[in-house]
Amino acid sequence: MPYQAVIREYDRLELGHHHAFAQAVVPLQGEMQIEIGGHFKQLTVGSVGLIAPETLHDSETTAGSRFLIIDVSDRAAISQFFRHPGDSHQELSPLALKYLNFVASLTDTFEVDANGAASILNTALELATGRSADFIDQNAISHRLQSVKEQLPTHNKISDIAKEGGYSVSSLQKKLKASYGKSPKQLQLEMRLDKALTLLRSTDQSIATIAFQIGYENASSFTNIFKKHFGLTPSQYRAQYWPSKASHS
Template sequence: MCWVVAAPSMYRCVVRASAREQLPEAPFRSLWLDVPSFDSGLHHHESWELTRIEEGAGLMIIGSAVCPYGPGDIVLIAPDVPHCWLSAEDRVGPSRARVVGFSAVVAELIQQLPDGDDVRQLMREAEFGALACEAPQQLGSVLTTVARSSDLFALLERLPEAKWRRLPTRPELTADPVERKRIERVYTYVSDHAGGSVTLSGAARAANVAPQSFSRFFRRTTGGTFRAFVIDVRLSRACSLLRETDLAISTIAFQAGFANLANFNRRFRDRFGVTPSRYRRAQRSAVTAL
């Protein structure tokens, strides 16, 4: 993986709360990521991270949440939340993203601004992370051109213009680096095989854990069950196919790893509150509106 820095990797920011008061300096970074595929592995940062996907598609795993990602998606990740991006195995072409990271100090400065109530509320609600369901095109443009402190604060003040969905996640992933590496291999195994056969024994082999101990290992490490994780990955894969292709819903259900359409429809509605066809229409309406 190669990180391409679009500007100096660290800036010093100064924000004025008034004409007479100057707030302390705080660091941030603005990075341009251009790689064949996203495979950074499970990691976390001490800073907030705002990412806009420019090209590429796949799954993002943030804490215990599993969601599809695609071009135009904007994600806000809170400090110390484990996350990774897994590019779709069958996707052709590069993966590109703009990443803006800013420290808790910057977040505190933003919250001191006289008109920062909406930003304060967003950051409180995005305790672990949030996904911009509907983001104005101008917000994406501002994010991709952050180069100075004034750009950063202009960007953060505009975040409430998007409609954000809080990610249903818990940052319970173990801090043990060996176990994190094992669970990362499980994530990759499930992502690579979600459209076909995913077995507990196969996941156990990927983690180098005895099959009879794997379920307990997975729950202890992630805070959730392996079965629920597999279903989330398959539903996320289905979301990507609904958004990016014109395939029949029955075909999408099969390619996402569901044995029958009725089971897929039921699980999709339980998870997202809408049918797959309605989800597809809503996604396309949102793109047209932008």
């Protein structure tokens, strides 16, 4: 089973050991002094101990202590919830504590419904660690959005970019606005003009070539937009840096 959960009362002293699965230790009553991978932690009600696979650990508990133990063998869950050895101890939010107490009341039913147990225990670990799938995927999502943003200058239709990136148009507009403070069209124009400025300063490409390279179908459209924003035509701007190249058009 990818997840198992039991209520356990430990002997006062548990000698050092390790196992192939990950484990979350949640005090329900009493407390535990635990060493996880060389780090000493005190687990009390309202906290959780996270033990990654093959991590040496030993513990000492107070008399009458009870713990919810969640064993995790699912690789994706281990990667999500137990990826940082230094995060072996965390405080629980009130919501997480309430949910874990609810989970503790269900442990006798988990063997009957393994799929239901997996869903419940995955949610319990998300709440206990604060590492929801959305949070874990945040870097991937940011990278994906950045990739979409980089396509803006070379596409005329925002709908095409959204489709290629797996977004709806409205979703892409909201995400770009939230991340960059600008609409797709504003970002597109800014990126096109920034690239145009660089090309005008650093190359002798014709204005028509630059216009096509940054996403415009003709030099006239590019020139009109450029002049509207900078008060100069592309050729006039280039002449400030390379007078001898001002004649290229």
